[in-house]
Amino acid sequence: MTADTNAPVVNLDSIKQACGTCSLGALCLPMGLDEKDVDELGRIVKRNRPLHRGDHLFRMGDPFHSIFVVKSGSVKSYSSAQDGDEQVVGFHLPGEMLGLDAIDRGMHSCSAISMETTAVCELPFDRLEELSRRLPSLQHQIFRLLSKEINREEEMLLVLGKKSAEERLAAFLFSLSLRYKRRGYSDREFNLSMSRQEIGNYLGLAVETVSRLFTRFHEEGLLEAQRKHVHILDMERLEGMVSACSSMVNDHARMC
Amino acid sequence: MTADTNAPVVNLDSIKQACGTCSLGALCLPMGLDEKDVDELGRIVKRNRPLHRGDHLFRMGDPFHSIFVVKSGSVKSYSSAQDGDEQVVGFHLPGEMLGLDAIDRGMHSCSAISMETTAVCELPFDRLEELSRRLPSLQHQIFRLLSKEINREEEMLLVLGKKSAEERLAAFLFSLSLRYKRRGYSDREFNLSMSRQEIGNYLGLAVETVSRLFTRFHEEGLLEAQRKHVHILDMERLEGMVSACSSMVNDHARMC
DNA sequence: TATGATCCATGAGCTGGATCAAATATCCCG
DNA sequence: CGGGATATTTGATCCAGCTCATGGATCATA
Numbered sequence A, B: 001m002t003a004d005t006n007a008p009v010v011n012l013d014s015i016k017q018a019c020g021t022c023s024l025g026a027l028c029l030p031m032g033l034d035e036k037d038v039d040e041l042g043r044i045v046k047r048n049r050p051l052h053r054g055d056h057l058f059r060m061g062d063p064f065h066s067i068f069v070v071k072s073g074s075v076k077s078y079s080s081a082q083d084g085d086e087q088v089v090g091f092h093l094p095g096e097m098l099g100l101d102a103i104d105r106g107m108h109s110c111s112a113i114s115m116e117t118t119a120v121c122e123l124p125f126d127r128l129e130e131l132s133r134r135l136p137s138l139q140h141q142i143f144r145l146l147s148k149e150i151n152r153e154e155e156m157l158l159v160l161g162k163k164s165a166e167e168r169l170a171a172f173l174f175s176l177s178l179r180y181k182r183r184g185y186s187d188r189e190f191n192l193s194m195s196r197q198e199i200g201n202y203l204g205l206a207v208e209t210v211s212r213l214f215t216r217f218h219e220e221g222l223l224e225a226q227r228k229h230v231h232i233l234d235m236e237r238l239e240g241m242v243s244a245c246s247s248m249v250n251d252h253a254r255m256c
Numbered sequence C: 001t002a003t004g005a006t007c008c009a010t011g012a013g014c015t016g017g018a019t020c021a022a023a024t025a026t027c028c029c030g
Numbered sequence D: 001c002g003g004g005a006t007a008t009t010t011g012a013t014c015c016a017g018c019t020c021a022t023g024g025a026t027c028a029t030a
Helices: A012-018 A023-028 A035-044 A125-134 A136-162 A165-182 A196-203 A207-219 A235-243 B012-018 B023-028 B035-044 B125-134 B136-162 B165-182 B196-203 B207-219 B235-243
Strands: A056-058 A066-072 A075-080 A086-092 A111-114 A119-124 A189-191 A223-226 A229-232 B056-058 B066-072 B075-080 B086-092 B111-114 B119-124 B189-191 B223-226 B229-232
Touching: A035 A125, A066 A125, A075 B136, A086 A196, A086 B136, A119 A125, A125 A136, A125 B136, A136 A165, A136 B075, A136 B086, A136 B125, A136 B136, A136 B196, A165 A189, A165 A196, A165 A207, A165 A229, A165 A235, A196 A207, A196 B136, A207 A223, B035 B125, B066 B125, B086 B196, B119 B125, B125 B136, B136 B165, B165 B189, B165 B196, B165 B207, B165 B229, B165 B235, B196 B207, B207 B223
Parallel strands: none
Antiparallel strands: A056 A111, A066 A119, A075 A086, A075 A111, A189 A229, A223 A229, B056 B111, B066 B119, B075 B086, B075 B111, B189 B229, B223 B229
């Protein structure tokens, strides 16, 4: 779903190609939109220059204009309370969407920061709303998308409310594995784009606990972890540790 | 938002009256819909017979047809993992909505059970979708509604991920207080419709911890609690305990 | 008014994970 | 390449909140 703002006439083939691994592809291509509709959707998408590590995509309180889809790289979204402590709300991998929580108040209720060099698509929400009135299946997809995000967070509530540290990290790694797999990457070997600190924050655990768990998982032959690089050795056992909770198997607001 | 299925012709005044304390009122009346639109919305609403304590509104896995608004009484929604343990996802007071998480998969991903005698409005979602294509402000409101639910759960993530037992219970009570106040009830004195067990489950705490906290809050002069009846004595201090986290101040998917 | 059944309160440990402290390891940038 | 900043690991200790156990309230149904 790439549309250069300097090139109003969009070539359909190039859209399809660019959207191959993108959740927008799942939104617009297989969902009963005809080529004209796809083209229309393609027209409203803005492509921005890539973000570097540490760049903010938006900050809490910023006025809301668009939702975003990660095309490559990864983004962390986090909210901060008055007392200063932060909660990582999610990690967004390629094909995943963010900014949905800003629709309600018309401003972003969390911040989003790039964890590495990252490219995103920007979808101006007013245009998307307008277009979705004319394209019933698009409207339905957006409803589903929002609903999916609610589901994902409900599952996360179960993890934070009920699960042990071990189960949390297992669920987290299994979730990542699944999300990479769905996008055609290896589900057994990948690089974490987030630090132990950020994982701990996300899972409601101290850094030290996360570190110790990685060591223990390693000792138990569950995986090999060198710094950011993770190699899952025993997927069955990992899944077993998770299956207790079906959680976190959903992407961030993926379309299908 | 009452519409007897036996009376297709809806009287506008009676709708307005019935919707006075209902989030749908906030949805359809002040949001730029004219009387005709309000009437149209009124027509699609089904009123069901009241639920008794313990009746399920829907169960996890049930096919999704409608979203619901609590008119009176209260509803608990909870999800259960394979291993049997349950997580209370939310408590729904009059004017609050539930069922939004079912849109995505076309089936309910959590169960909803009445905690007392409860009346609900039922909104068939396909009709709502169709109507919202013709009424832009309705479409926008539904997007906002879904987004608000995402926000509410993000705040809850912060509570479960970062806050102490004391802060969690304080935030919970403050949230209830605020929600009652907004609906014109007393914000200082109300009856809990949920047990200590259910509060504990919701907040990720053991029953005993909840019970001890009530006792401590009582000793500290923060509140009086006799069983289900709660009387908040020092709202400022309660708010102070919460303000660290702005959390849980949002309703379940309230419209405005 | 019994008779369970359920809920709530409270005491006494126990423990999973937090916190504190310190030793590497890795990265970044001049 | 060097040196400071940052991330990770590991060890030692502590404690908030869990678990277990008990007894008292409250409620429902006969």
